[in-house]
Amino acid sequence: MKPLVLLSRKPWIWSFVAAFIVWSATILFTGGASTIGLSQAALTFAAFSILVGIGQMFVITLGPGNIDLCVPATMTLAGTIALKFMQVDDSLILPGLFIAIAIGVAVGIGNYALIRLLQIPPIIATLSMSFIVQSTAIWTNRGLRIKPPETLASFTTETTAGIPNVALVALTLSVCAFALLHLTVYGRWISAIGQNIRAARMAGIPVDGARFVTYVLCSVLAAICGYLLASFSGGAALNMGSEYLLMSIAVVVIGGTAVAGGNSNVPGIWGASLFMFLVVSMLNTYGAGAGIRLIMTGLIIIAVIVVAGGRNPHQR
Protein backbone atom coordinates (compact mmCIF):
# COMPACT_ATOMS: atom_id res chain seq x y z
CA MET A 1 0.00 0.00 0.00
CA LYS A 2 2.67 2.46 0.99
CA PRO A 3 5.84 1.68 -0.90
CA LEU A 4 7.91 3.97 1.32
CA VAL A 5 6.88 2.15 4.48
CA LEU A 6 7.57 -1.20 2.87
CA LEU A 7 10.95 0.05 1.70
CA SER A 8 11.90 1.24 5.18
CA ARG A 9 11.35 -2.27 6.50
CA LYS A 10 13.98 -3.75 4.21
CA PRO A 11 17.15 -4.32 6.24
CA TRP A 12 19.39 -3.19 3.38
CA ILE A 13 17.84 0.22 2.83
CA TRP A 14 19.72 1.82 5.74
CA SER A 15 23.14 1.17 4.32
CA PHE A 16 22.10 2.89 1.09
CA VAL A 17 20.62 5.83 2.96
CA ALA A 18 23.85 6.17 4.95
CA ALA A 19 25.99 5.90 1.81
CA PHE A 20 23.89 8.54 0.07
CA ILE A 21 24.14 10.95 3.02
CA VAL A 22 27.92 10.62 3.16
CA TRP A 23 28.15 10.98 -0.63
CA SER A 24 26.08 14.17 -0.53
CA ALA A 25 28.11 15.58 2.35
CA THR A 26 31.32 15.08 0.38
CA ILE A 27 29.89 16.52 -2.83
CA LEU A 28 28.53 19.56 -0.98
CA PHE A 29 31.91 20.24 0.57
CA THR A 30 33.70 20.21 -2.78
CA GLY A 31 30.90 22.22 -4.43
CA GLY A 32 30.01 19.42 -6.86
CA ALA A 33 33.44 19.54 -8.52
CA SER A 34 34.28 15.87 -8.09
CA THR A 35 30.88 14.21 -8.47
CA ILE A 36 31.83 11.84 -11.28
CA GLY A 37 35.33 11.13 -10.04
CA LEU A 38 34.15 10.35 -6.52
CA SER A 39 31.32 8.12 -7.72
CA GLN A 40 33.60 6.16 -10.02
CA ALA A 41 36.26 5.73 -7.37
CA ALA A 42 33.61 4.64 -4.88
CA LEU A 43 32.23 2.04 -7.30
CA THR A 44 35.71 0.73 -8.12
CA PHE A 45 36.91 0.28 -4.56
CA ALA A 46 33.53 -0.88 -3.32
CA ALA A 47 33.59 -3.60 -5.99
CA PHE A 48 36.47 -5.38 -4.25
CA SER A 49 34.75 -5.25 -0.85
CA ILE A 50 31.55 -6.49 -2.49
CA LEU A 51 33.27 -9.55 -3.96
CA VAL A 52 34.78 -10.67 -0.66
CA GLY A 53 31.66 -9.52 1.21
CA ILE A 54 29.36 -11.79 -0.79
CA GLY A 55 31.55 -14.80 -0.06
CA GLN A 56 31.69 -13.93 3.63
CA MET A 57 27.91 -13.40 3.63
CA PHE A 58 27.26 -16.95 2.45
CA VAL A 59 29.51 -18.29 5.19
CA ILE A 60 27.97 -16.10 7.92
CA THR A 61 24.49 -17.23 6.78
CA LEU A 62 25.44 -20.75 7.89
CA GLY A 63 24.93 -19.70 11.50
CA PRO A 64 26.80 -18.70 14.66
CA GLY A 65 30.51 -19.36 14.63
CA ASN A 66 30.76 -19.65 10.86
CA ILE A 67 33.25 -17.13 9.55
CA ASP A 68 36.09 -17.29 7.03
CA LEU A 69 39.28 -15.66 8.30
CA CYS A 70 41.22 -17.07 5.35
CA VAL A 71 39.92 -14.42 2.92
CA PRO A 72 43.00 -12.10 2.91
CA ALA A 73 45.49 -14.95 2.55
CA THR A 74 43.48 -16.49 -0.30
CA MET A 75 43.38 -13.13 -2.08
CA THR A 76 47.13 -12.72 -1.77
CA LEU A 77 47.96 -16.25 -2.89
CA ALA A 78 45.57 -16.18 -5.87
CA GLY A 79 46.82 -12.75 -6.98
CA THR A 80 50.48 -13.74 -6.62
CA ILE A 81 50.32 -17.08 -8.40
CA ALA A 82 48.00 -15.90 -11.17
CA LEU A 83 50.22 -12.93 -12.01
CA LYS A 84 53.34 -15.07 -11.83
CA PHE A 85 51.76 -17.58 -14.20
CA MET A 86 50.62 -14.96 -16.72
CA GLN A 87 54.12 -13.44 -17.02
CA VAL A 88 52.73 -10.20 -18.52
CA ASP A 89 51.39 -12.30 -21.43
CA ASP A 90 47.98 -11.17 -22.72
CA SER A 91 47.11 -14.59 -24.13
CA LEU A 92 47.29 -16.18 -20.67
CA ILE A 93 44.64 -13.96 -19.05
CA LEU A 94 41.88 -16.58 -19.03
CA PRO A 95 44.10 -19.48 -17.91
CA GLY A 96 45.36 -17.14 -15.18
CA LEU A 97 41.80 -16.59 -14.01
CA PHE A 98 41.21 -20.33 -13.95
CA ILE A 99 44.35 -20.79 -11.86
CA ALA A 100 43.08 -18.18 -9.40
CA ILE A 101 39.72 -19.99 -9.20
CA ALA A 102 41.48 -23.34 -8.76
CA ILE A 103 43.44 -21.89 -5.82
CA GLY A 104 40.16 -20.69 -4.34
CA VAL A 105 38.65 -24.16 -4.69
CA ALA A 106 41.71 -25.76 -3.12
CA VAL A 107 41.71 -23.39 -0.13
CA GLY A 108 37.96 -23.88 0.33
CA ILE A 109 38.35 -27.65 0.32
CA GLY A 110 41.20 -27.35 2.83
CA ASN A 111 39.11 -25.11 5.08
CA TYR A 112 36.14 -27.42 5.14
CA ALA A 113 38.28 -30.52 5.53
CA LEU A 114 39.68 -29.02 8.74
CA ILE A 115 36.23 -28.01 9.99
CA ARG A 116 34.61 -31.34 9.21
CA LEU A 117 37.33 -33.93 9.76
CA LEU A 118 39.03 -32.36 12.77
CA GLN A 119 35.82 -30.80 14.12
CA ILE A 120 37.64 -27.50 14.69
CA PRO A 121 35.50 -24.36 15.08
CA PRO A 122 35.50 -22.52 11.72
CA ILE A 123 37.25 -19.47 13.17
CA ILE A 124 40.27 -21.50 14.24
CA ALA A 125 40.22 -23.78 11.18
CA THR A 126 40.24 -20.90 8.70
CA LEU A 127 42.78 -19.07 10.87
CA SER A 128 45.22 -22.01 10.80
CA MET A 129 44.59 -22.43 7.09
CA SER A 130 45.27 -18.73 6.49
CA PHE A 131 48.70 -19.10 8.19
CA ILE A 132 49.58 -21.88 5.77
CA VAL A 133 48.19 -20.07 2.71
CA GLN A 134 49.97 -16.86 3.68
CA SER A 135 53.25 -18.75 4.03
CA THR A 136 52.80 -20.26 0.58
CA ALA A 137 52.21 -16.78 -0.80
CA ILE A 138 55.37 -15.46 0.89
CA TRP A 139 57.32 -18.39 -0.50
CA THR A 140 56.11 -17.88 -4.09
CA ASN A 141 56.20 -14.10 -4.03
CA ARG A 142 59.76 -13.55 -2.76
CA GLY A 143 59.08 -9.84 -2.46
CA LEU A 144 58.87 -9.40 -6.22
CA ARG A 145 56.17 -7.29 -7.73
CA ILE A 146 55.15 -8.87 -11.02
CA LYS A 147 53.18 -6.68 -13.37
CA PRO A 148 49.80 -7.83 -14.71
CA PRO A 149 49.28 -8.29 -18.48
CA GLU A 150 48.58 -5.01 -20.26
CA THR A 151 45.03 -5.82 -21.39
CA LEU A 152 44.01 -7.08 -17.96
CA ALA A 153 45.46 -4.05 -16.21
CA SER A 154 43.61 -1.65 -18.48
CA PHE A 155 40.40 -3.70 -18.18
CA THR A 156 40.41 -3.38 -14.39
CA THR A 157 41.20 0.32 -14.37
CA GLU A 158 38.95 1.51 -17.22
CA THR A 159 35.23 2.23 -17.37
CA THR A 160 32.43 1.15 -19.69
CA ALA A 161 29.74 3.78 -20.27
CA GLY A 162 31.00 5.64 -17.22
CA ILE A 163 30.82 2.64 -14.90
CA PRO A 164 34.10 1.00 -13.80
CA ASN A 165 34.58 -2.47 -15.25
CA VAL A 166 35.30 -4.05 -11.88
CA ALA A 167 31.97 -2.71 -10.62
CA LEU A 168 30.27 -4.43 -13.57
CA VAL A 169 32.02 -7.68 -12.67
CA ALA A 170 30.85 -7.25 -9.08
CA LEU A 171 27.31 -6.52 -10.31
CA THR A 172 27.23 -9.66 -12.45
CA LEU A 173 28.46 -11.82 -9.59
CA SER A 174 26.04 -10.13 -7.15
CA VAL A 175 23.10 -10.92 -9.43
CA CYS A 176 24.30 -14.53 -9.60
CA ALA A 177 24.63 -14.62 -5.80
CA PHE A 178 21.17 -13.10 -5.38
CA ALA A 179 19.66 -15.70 -7.71
CA LEU A 180 21.57 -18.45 -5.95
CA LEU A 181 20.29 -17.30 -2.58
CA HIS A 182 16.65 -16.69 -3.46
CA LEU A 183 15.83 -18.86 -6.47
CA THR A 184 17.69 -22.10 -5.89
CA VAL A 185 17.18 -24.83 -3.36
CA TYR A 186 20.79 -24.36 -2.27
CA GLY A 187 19.92 -20.84 -1.06
CA ARG A 188 17.04 -22.23 0.97
CA TRP A 189 19.29 -24.91 2.38
CA ILE A 190 21.92 -22.54 3.74
CA SER A 191 19.27 -20.26 5.25
CA ALA A 192 17.66 -23.28 6.91
CA ILE A 193 21.02 -24.47 8.23
CA GLY A 194 21.69 -21.01 9.64
CA GLN A 195 18.34 -20.89 11.39
CA ASN A 196 18.55 -24.28 12.98
CA ILE A 197 21.12 -26.83 11.98
CA ARG A 198 19.44 -29.72 13.79
CA ALA A 199 16.08 -29.03 12.23
CA ALA A 200 17.76 -28.71 8.85
CA ARG A 201 19.45 -32.06 9.29
CA MET A 202 16.18 -33.71 10.30
CA ALA A 203 14.45 -32.19 7.30
CA GLY A 204 16.83 -34.17 5.14
CA ILE A 205 18.97 -31.29 3.94
CA PRO A 206 22.50 -32.38 2.96
CA VAL A 207 24.06 -30.17 5.63
CA ASP A 208 27.67 -31.19 5.07
CA GLY A 209 27.41 -30.82 1.31
CA ALA A 210 25.82 -27.39 1.54
CA ARG A 211 28.38 -26.13 4.07
CA PHE A 212 31.21 -27.53 1.96
CA VAL A 213 29.97 -25.73 -1.17
CA THR A 214 29.60 -22.51 0.83
CA TYR A 215 33.17 -22.49 2.08
CA VAL A 216 34.48 -23.27 -1.41
CA LEU A 217 32.31 -20.49 -2.85
CA CYS A 218 33.68 -17.98 -0.35
CA SER A 219 37.28 -18.88 -1.14
CA VAL A 220 36.64 -18.75 -4.90
CA LEU A 221 35.14 -15.25 -4.62
CA ALA A 222 38.11 -14.16 -2.51
CA ALA A 223 40.47 -15.61 -5.14
CA ILE A 224 38.70 -13.77 -7.98
CA CYS A 225 38.85 -10.58 -5.93
CA GLY A 226 42.59 -11.10 -5.35
CA TYR A 227 43.13 -11.68 -9.08
CA LEU A 228 41.31 -8.45 -9.97
CA LEU A 229 42.84 -6.40 -7.15
CA ALA A 230 46.38 -7.48 -8.07
CA SER A 231 45.74 -6.52 -11.70
CA PHE A 232 44.12 -3.25 -10.68
CA SER A 233 46.94 -2.14 -8.39
CA GLY A 234 49.68 -3.08 -10.86
CA GLY A 235 51.01 -6.16 -9.09
CA ALA A 236 50.44 -8.51 -6.19
CA ALA A 237 51.74 -7.41 -2.79
CA LEU A 238 51.96 -9.63 0.28
CA ASN A 239 49.83 -7.34 2.38
CA MET A 240 47.23 -6.60 -0.27
CA GLY A 241 44.50 -8.63 1.42
CA SER A 242 45.05 -7.50 4.99
CA GLU A 243 42.43 -4.75 5.14
CA TYR A 244 39.81 -7.02 3.58
CA LEU A 245 39.61 -9.28 6.64
CA LEU A 246 37.72 -6.78 8.76
CA MET A 247 36.15 -5.14 5.71
CA SER A 248 34.51 -8.35 4.51
CA ILE A 249 32.88 -8.87 7.91
CA ALA A 250 31.95 -5.21 8.34
CA VAL A 251 30.13 -4.86 5.00
CA VAL A 252 28.12 -8.03 5.61
CA VAL A 253 26.90 -6.88 9.01
CA ILE A 254 26.30 -3.23 8.12
CA GLY A 255 24.45 -4.48 5.04
CA GLY A 256 21.78 -5.99 7.25
CA THR A 257 22.72 -9.68 7.21
CA ALA A 258 21.93 -11.31 10.54
CA VAL A 259 25.17 -12.10 12.36
CA ALA A 260 23.44 -15.04 13.98
CA GLY A 261 22.92 -16.50 10.52
CA GLY A 262 19.96 -17.73 8.55
CA ASN A 263 19.02 -14.39 7.06
CA SER A 264 21.16 -12.69 4.46
CA ASN A 265 20.80 -10.10 1.78
CA VAL A 266 22.92 -9.16 -1.20
CA PRO A 267 21.83 -5.54 -1.91
CA GLY A 268 22.90 -4.42 1.55
CA ILE A 269 26.48 -5.41 0.79
CA TRP A 270 26.50 -2.87 -2.05
CA GLY A 271 25.20 -0.11 0.21
CA ALA A 272 27.64 -1.01 2.97
CA SER A 273 30.66 -1.25 0.66
CA LEU A 274 29.92 2.11 -0.94
CA PHE A 275 29.35 3.57 2.52
CA MET A 276 32.65 2.27 3.91
CA PHE A 277 34.62 3.77 1.03
CA LEU A 278 32.70 7.05 1.01
CA VAL A 279 33.24 7.61 4.74
CA VAL A 280 37.00 7.42 4.27
CA SER A 281 36.95 9.74 1.25
CA MET A 282 34.65 12.17 3.02
CA LEU A 283 37.06 12.40 5.96
CA ASN A 284 39.94 12.79 3.51
CA THR A 285 38.11 15.66 1.82
CA TYR A 286 37.64 17.33 5.18
CA GLY A 287 41.38 17.02 5.70
CA ALA A 288 41.31 14.62 8.65
CA GLY A 289 44.52 12.79 9.60
CA ALA A 290 44.94 9.01 9.68
CA GLY A 291 44.15 8.76 13.39
CA ILE A 292 40.93 10.78 13.23
CA ARG A 293 39.89 8.87 10.11
CA LEU A 294 40.26 5.51 11.85
CA ILE A 295 38.39 6.72 14.95
CA MET A 296 35.53 8.10 12.87
CA THR A 297 35.30 4.92 10.80
CA GLY A 298 35.04 2.86 13.96
CA LEU A 299 32.47 5.13 15.61
CA ILE A 300 30.36 5.13 12.45
CA ILE A 301 30.39 1.32 12.27
CA ILE A 302 29.23 1.19 15.89
CA ALA A 303 26.62 3.91 15.34
CA VAL A 304 25.19 2.05 12.33
CA ILE A 305 24.94 -1.21 14.23
CA VAL A 306 23.38 0.50 17.26
CA VAL A 307 20.75 2.19 15.09
CA ALA A 308 20.10 -0.71 12.75
CA GLY A 309 20.73 -3.64 15.08
CA GLY A 310 18.82 -4.93 18.03
CA ARG A 311 15.51 -5.09 16.20
CA ASN A 312 15.40 -8.83 16.45
CA PRO A 313 15.56 -9.88 20.09
CA HIS A 314 16.48 -13.45 19.17
CA GLN A 315 19.60 -12.30 17.47
CA ARG A 316 22.69 -12.13 19.61
Add this chain to the structure above:
Amino acid sequence: MKKILSSDTVRLLIPALSLTILLISVFYLQPRAMSYVGLNLLFNLAVPIALATIAQMLIMTVNDLDLSMGTFVSFVACITATFLQATPLIGVLMLAAAIATYAVLGVLIHVRNLPSIVVTLGMSFVWGGLAVLILPAPGGEAPGWVRAVMVSRPPFVPMAILACAIIAVVSHLLIMRSSFGVILRGVGGNARSVERAGWSILKARAATYALAAFFAILSGISLVGLTTSADANIALRYTLLSIAGVVLGGGEFTGGRVSPIGAVIGALTLTLAGSFLSFLRISPDWQIGAQGAILIVVLALRLLLNRLENRGKRP
Protein backbone atom coordinates in the same frame (compact mmCIF):
# COMPACT_ATOMS: atom_id res chain seq x y z
CA MET B 1 35.54 -48.89 33.20
CA LYS B 2 35.84 -46.58 36.14
CA LYS B 3 36.10 -42.89 35.45
CA ILE B 4 39.32 -41.72 37.02
CA LEU B 5 39.63 -38.22 35.59
CA SER B 6 36.97 -35.55 35.54
CA SER B 7 36.23 -34.01 32.17
CA ASP B 8 37.75 -30.72 33.35
CA THR B 9 41.04 -32.49 33.99
CA VAL B 10 40.95 -34.12 30.58
CA ARG B 11 40.27 -30.71 29.08
CA LEU B 12 43.45 -29.49 30.72
CA LEU B 13 45.45 -32.63 30.00
CA ILE B 14 45.61 -32.15 26.25
CA PRO B 15 47.06 -28.63 26.20
CA ALA B 16 49.51 -29.60 28.94
CA LEU B 17 50.55 -32.66 26.96
CA SER B 18 51.14 -30.69 23.76
CA LEU B 19 53.18 -28.09 25.64
CA THR B 20 55.31 -30.82 27.20
CA ILE B 21 55.94 -32.52 23.87
CA LEU B 22 56.89 -29.22 22.28
CA LEU B 23 59.18 -28.36 25.21
CA ILE B 24 60.91 -31.75 25.05
CA SER B 25 61.47 -31.33 21.30
CA VAL B 26 62.99 -27.89 21.87
CA PHE B 27 65.32 -29.26 24.58
CA TYR B 28 66.27 -32.14 22.30
CA LEU B 29 67.12 -29.77 19.45
CA GLN B 30 68.89 -27.24 21.64
CA PRO B 31 69.99 -28.61 25.04
CA ARG B 32 71.34 -25.21 26.02
CA ALA B 33 67.75 -23.94 26.24
CA MET B 34 67.42 -26.08 29.37
CA SER B 35 68.75 -23.35 31.67
CA TYR B 36 67.57 -20.34 33.61
CA VAL B 37 68.51 -17.89 30.86
CA GLY B 38 67.35 -20.21 28.08
CA LEU B 39 63.91 -20.71 29.58
CA ASN B 40 63.54 -17.00 30.22
CA LEU B 41 64.38 -16.21 26.61
CA LEU B 42 62.03 -18.93 25.32
CA PHE B 43 59.04 -17.71 27.29
CA ASN B 44 59.74 -13.99 27.58
CA LEU B 45 57.13 -12.89 25.07
CA ALA B 46 54.61 -15.35 26.49
CA VAL B 47 53.73 -13.04 29.40
CA PRO B 48 51.86 -10.37 27.39
CA ILE B 49 50.32 -13.03 25.16
CA ALA B 50 49.10 -14.98 28.21
CA LEU B 51 47.52 -11.85 29.67
CA ALA B 52 45.80 -11.01 26.39
CA THR B 53 44.60 -14.61 26.16
CA ILE B 54 43.06 -14.40 29.63
CA ALA B 55 41.34 -11.15 28.60
CA GLN B 56 39.95 -12.80 25.47
CA MET B 57 38.90 -15.82 27.54
CA LEU B 58 36.86 -13.61 29.88
CA ILE B 59 34.97 -12.18 26.90
CA MET B 60 34.46 -15.66 25.50
CA THR B 61 33.09 -16.81 28.86
CA VAL B 62 29.97 -14.72 28.27
CA ASN B 63 29.68 -16.03 24.67
CA ASP B 64 31.15 -12.91 23.08
CA LEU B 65 34.29 -12.40 21.04
CA ASP B 66 36.65 -9.43 21.10
CA LEU B 67 38.12 -8.65 17.67
CA SER B 68 39.75 -5.47 18.98
CA MET B 69 42.13 -7.19 21.42
CA GLY B 70 45.23 -6.60 19.28
CA THR B 71 44.56 -2.92 18.61
CA PHE B 72 43.57 -2.36 22.25
CA VAL B 73 46.83 -3.87 23.53
CA SER B 74 48.73 -1.71 21.01
CA PHE B 75 46.82 1.34 22.25
CA VAL B 76 47.72 0.53 25.87
CA ALA B 77 51.34 -0.01 24.85
CA CYS B 78 51.39 3.46 23.26
CA ILE B 79 49.97 5.04 26.43
CA THR B 80 52.46 3.15 28.59
CA ALA B 81 55.43 4.29 26.52
CA THR B 82 54.31 7.93 26.51
CA PHE B 83 51.89 9.20 29.16
CA LEU B 84 52.43 6.53 31.80
CA GLN B 85 56.16 7.16 31.53
CA ALA B 86 56.15 10.97 31.42
CA THR B 87 53.04 11.92 33.44
CA PRO B 88 51.93 8.81 35.36
CA LEU B 89 48.75 10.42 36.72
CA ILE B 90 47.34 11.25 33.28
CA GLY B 91 48.42 7.83 32.03
CA VAL B 92 46.55 6.05 34.84
CA LEU B 93 43.48 8.20 34.23
CA MET B 94 43.53 7.31 30.53
CA LEU B 95 43.79 3.62 31.30
CA ALA B 96 40.91 3.94 33.78
CA ALA B 97 38.88 5.62 31.05
CA ALA B 98 39.70 2.71 28.74
CA ILE B 99 38.37 0.25 31.36
CA ALA B 100 35.22 2.35 31.71
CA THR B 101 34.83 2.31 27.90
CA TYR B 102 34.97 -1.47 27.91
CA ALA B 103 32.32 -1.64 30.63
CA VAL B 104 30.11 0.70 28.59
CA LEU B 105 30.63 -1.55 25.56
CA GLY B 106 29.48 -4.52 27.61
CA VAL B 107 26.35 -2.61 28.64
CA LEU B 108 25.71 -1.45 25.08
CA ILE B 109 26.09 -4.96 23.67
CA HIS B 110 23.74 -6.33 26.28
CA VAL B 111 21.07 -3.62 26.23
CA ARG B 112 20.82 -3.31 22.46
CA ASN B 113 21.35 -7.00 21.79
CA LEU B 114 24.24 -6.24 19.47
CA PRO B 115 26.64 -8.76 17.96
CA SER B 116 29.88 -8.38 19.94
CA ILE B 117 31.95 -9.19 16.84
CA VAL B 118 30.75 -6.07 15.04
CA VAL B 119 30.98 -3.71 18.01
CA THR B 120 34.52 -4.78 18.82
CA LEU B 121 35.35 -4.65 15.12
CA GLY B 122 34.30 -0.99 15.14
CA MET B 123 36.24 -0.42 18.37
CA SER B 124 39.36 -1.88 16.78
CA PHE B 125 39.34 1.08 14.37
CA VAL B 126 38.83 3.48 17.28
CA TRP B 127 41.70 2.06 19.38
CA GLY B 128 43.92 1.96 16.30
CA GLY B 129 43.13 5.59 15.52
CA LEU B 130 43.79 6.68 19.11
CA ALA B 131 47.09 4.79 19.11
CA VAL B 132 48.17 6.58 15.92
CA LEU B 133 47.22 9.92 17.46
CA ILE B 134 49.21 9.23 20.63
CA LEU B 135 52.27 7.81 18.91
CA PRO B 136 52.40 8.67 15.19
CA ALA B 137 55.86 7.11 14.79
CA PRO B 138 57.37 4.15 16.69
CA GLY B 139 59.11 5.32 19.83
CA GLY B 140 58.45 6.24 23.43
CA GLU B 141 60.12 4.78 26.45
CA ALA B 142 59.14 2.15 28.99
CA PRO B 143 58.53 3.44 32.55
CA GLY B 144 61.42 2.42 34.78
CA TRP B 145 59.38 0.30 37.20
CA VAL B 146 57.78 -1.73 34.38
CA ARG B 147 61.17 -2.42 32.87
CA ALA B 148 62.53 -3.36 36.31
CA VAL B 149 59.74 -5.87 36.92
CA MET B 150 60.01 -7.47 33.51
CA VAL B 151 63.79 -7.94 33.54
CA SER B 152 64.03 -8.88 37.23
CA ARG B 153 65.68 -12.21 37.99
CA PRO B 154 63.93 -14.03 40.83
CA PRO B 155 65.88 -16.98 42.26
CA PHE B 156 65.44 -20.49 40.77
CA VAL B 157 62.47 -19.74 38.50
CA PRO B 158 62.80 -17.34 35.54
CA MET B 159 60.56 -14.27 35.65
CA ALA B 160 58.63 -15.30 32.53
CA ILE B 161 57.57 -18.64 33.99
CA LEU B 162 56.86 -17.19 37.44
CA ALA B 163 54.67 -14.49 35.88
CA CYS B 164 52.75 -17.03 33.78
CA ALA B 165 52.19 -19.21 36.84
CA ILE B 166 50.88 -16.25 38.83
CA ILE B 167 48.57 -15.26 35.95
CA ALA B 168 47.26 -18.81 35.72
CA VAL B 169 46.64 -19.17 39.47
CA VAL B 170 45.01 -15.76 39.90
CA SER B 171 42.70 -16.17 36.91
CA HIS B 172 41.87 -19.74 37.95
CA LEU B 173 40.82 -18.57 41.42
CA LEU B 174 38.85 -15.73 39.87
CA ILE B 175 36.97 -17.69 37.22
CA MET B 176 36.72 -21.21 38.56
CA ARG B 177 36.65 -20.72 42.33
CA SER B 178 34.94 -17.39 43.09
CA SER B 179 31.19 -16.80 43.07
CA PHE B 180 31.75 -13.99 40.58
CA GLY B 181 33.34 -16.51 38.20
CA VAL B 182 30.42 -18.89 38.61
CA ILE B 183 27.97 -16.16 37.60
CA LEU B 184 30.13 -15.30 34.57
CA ARG B 185 30.23 -18.88 33.40
CA GLY B 186 26.53 -19.15 34.12
CA VAL B 187 25.83 -16.19 31.82
CA GLY B 188 27.72 -18.04 29.10
CA GLY B 189 25.98 -21.32 29.81
CA ASN B 190 22.40 -20.24 30.33
CA ALA B 191 21.82 -16.51 30.69
CA ARG B 192 18.10 -16.87 31.31
CA SER B 193 18.47 -19.15 34.29
CA VAL B 194 21.07 -16.85 35.86
CA GLU B 195 18.66 -13.97 35.41
CA ARG B 196 15.78 -15.91 36.96
CA ALA B 197 17.98 -16.78 39.90
CA GLY B 198 18.10 -13.05 40.61
CA TRP B 199 21.44 -11.87 39.28
CA SER B 200 21.79 -8.97 36.92
CA ILE B 201 23.24 -10.10 33.60
CA LEU B 202 23.81 -6.48 32.70
CA LYS B 203 26.14 -6.01 35.66
CA ALA B 204 27.83 -9.34 35.03
CA ARG B 205 28.55 -8.45 31.43
CA ALA B 206 29.81 -4.96 32.27
CA ALA B 207 32.07 -6.44 34.94
CA THR B 208 33.39 -9.07 32.54
CA TYR B 209 34.28 -6.46 29.94
CA ALA B 210 35.93 -4.21 32.53
CA LEU B 211 37.94 -7.11 33.89
CA ALA B 212 38.97 -8.16 30.40
CA ALA B 213 40.14 -4.59 29.74
CA PHE B 214 42.15 -4.75 32.95
CA PHE B 215 43.97 -7.90 31.85
CA ALA B 216 44.51 -6.46 28.36
CA ILE B 217 46.03 -3.35 29.95
CA LEU B 218 48.42 -5.51 31.97
CA SER B 219 49.30 -7.22 28.68
CA GLY B 220 50.12 -3.90 26.99
CA ILE B 221 52.18 -2.68 29.94
CA SER B 222 54.19 -5.90 30.19
CA LEU B 223 54.76 -5.86 26.43
CA VAL B 224 56.31 -2.39 26.64
CA GLY B 225 58.40 -3.60 29.58
CA LEU B 226 59.93 -6.19 27.26
CA THR B 227 60.28 -4.14 24.08
CA THR B 228 61.21 -0.83 25.85
CA SER B 229 59.35 1.19 23.20
CA ALA B 230 55.98 1.05 21.47
CA ASP B 231 54.34 1.38 18.09
CA ALA B 232 50.71 1.75 17.03
CA ASN B 233 50.86 -1.67 15.32
CA ILE B 234 52.94 -3.45 17.95
CA ALA B 235 50.39 -6.07 18.99
CA LEU B 236 47.99 -6.41 16.06
CA ARG B 237 48.47 -10.18 15.85
CA TYR B 238 47.32 -10.54 19.48
CA THR B 239 43.68 -10.63 18.34
CA LEU B 240 44.15 -13.92 16.52
CA LEU B 241 46.81 -15.24 18.91
CA SER B 242 44.54 -14.71 21.91
CA ILE B 243 41.61 -16.51 20.29
CA ALA B 244 43.89 -19.35 19.21
CA GLY B 245 45.37 -19.51 22.73
CA VAL B 246 41.96 -19.88 24.38
CA VAL B 247 40.89 -22.61 21.98
CA LEU B 248 44.21 -24.44 22.25
CA GLY B 249 43.76 -24.37 26.02
CA GLY B 250 40.43 -26.15 25.79
CA GLY B 251 38.05 -23.20 25.82
CA GLU B 252 34.96 -23.16 23.66
CA PHE B 253 33.16 -20.37 21.86
CA THR B 254 29.83 -20.93 23.54
CA GLY B 255 28.45 -22.27 26.76
CA GLY B 256 30.84 -20.57 29.18
CA ARG B 257 33.21 -23.52 29.02
CA VAL B 258 36.66 -22.08 29.56
CA SER B 259 39.83 -23.02 31.35
CA PRO B 260 42.11 -20.21 32.61
CA ILE B 261 45.06 -22.53 33.27
CA GLY B 262 44.53 -24.05 29.84
CA ALA B 263 44.47 -20.61 28.26
CA VAL B 264 47.84 -19.72 29.79
CA ILE B 265 49.22 -23.05 28.61
CA GLY B 266 47.77 -22.36 25.16
CA ALA B 267 49.56 -19.01 25.06
CA LEU B 268 52.82 -20.69 26.13
CA THR B 269 52.39 -23.32 23.40
CA LEU B 270 51.90 -20.67 20.73
CA THR B 271 54.99 -18.76 21.90
CA LEU B 272 57.08 -21.91 22.05
CA ALA B 273 55.96 -22.96 18.58
CA GLY B 274 57.80 -19.96 17.14
CA SER B 275 61.07 -20.84 18.89
CA PHE B 276 60.69 -24.51 18.02
CA LEU B 277 60.50 -23.64 14.34
CA SER B 278 63.60 -21.47 14.40
CA PHE B 279 65.48 -24.31 16.17
CA LEU B 280 64.38 -26.61 13.34
CA ARG B 281 65.99 -24.10 10.93
CA ILE B 282 62.82 -23.82 8.93
CA SER B 283 63.02 -21.06 6.32
CA PRO B 284 61.40 -17.85 7.64
CA ASP B 285 58.99 -18.06 4.68
CA TRP B 286 57.33 -21.05 6.28
CA GLN B 287 57.36 -19.90 9.91
CA ILE B 288 53.78 -18.65 9.92
CA GLY B 289 52.61 -21.67 7.96
CA ALA B 290 54.26 -24.09 10.35
CA GLN B 291 52.61 -22.27 13.25
CA GLY B 292 49.28 -22.95 11.57
CA ALA B 293 50.27 -26.59 11.11
CA ILE B 294 51.13 -26.93 14.81
CA LEU B 295 47.74 -25.46 15.70
CA ILE B 296 46.07 -28.06 13.49
CA VAL B 297 48.13 -30.93 14.92
CA VAL B 298 47.31 -29.97 18.52
CA LEU B 299 43.61 -29.73 17.75
CA ALA B 300 43.70 -33.09 15.95
CA LEU B 301 45.36 -34.55 19.03
CA ARG B 302 42.56 -33.15 21.17
CA LEU B 303 39.93 -34.71 18.93
CA LEU B 304 41.70 -38.06 19.21
CA LEU B 305 41.87 -37.92 23.00
CA ASN B 306 38.23 -36.83 23.22
CA ARG B 307 37.25 -39.83 21.13
CA LEU B 308 39.25 -42.15 23.36
CA GLU B 309 37.62 -40.65 26.42
CA ASN B 310 34.14 -41.08 24.94
CA ARG B 311 34.91 -44.68 24.04
CA GLY B 312 35.93 -45.30 27.65
CA LYS B 313 32.58 -43.93 28.85
CA ARG B 314 30.58 -46.50 26.95
CA PRO B 315 29.86 -49.65 28.95
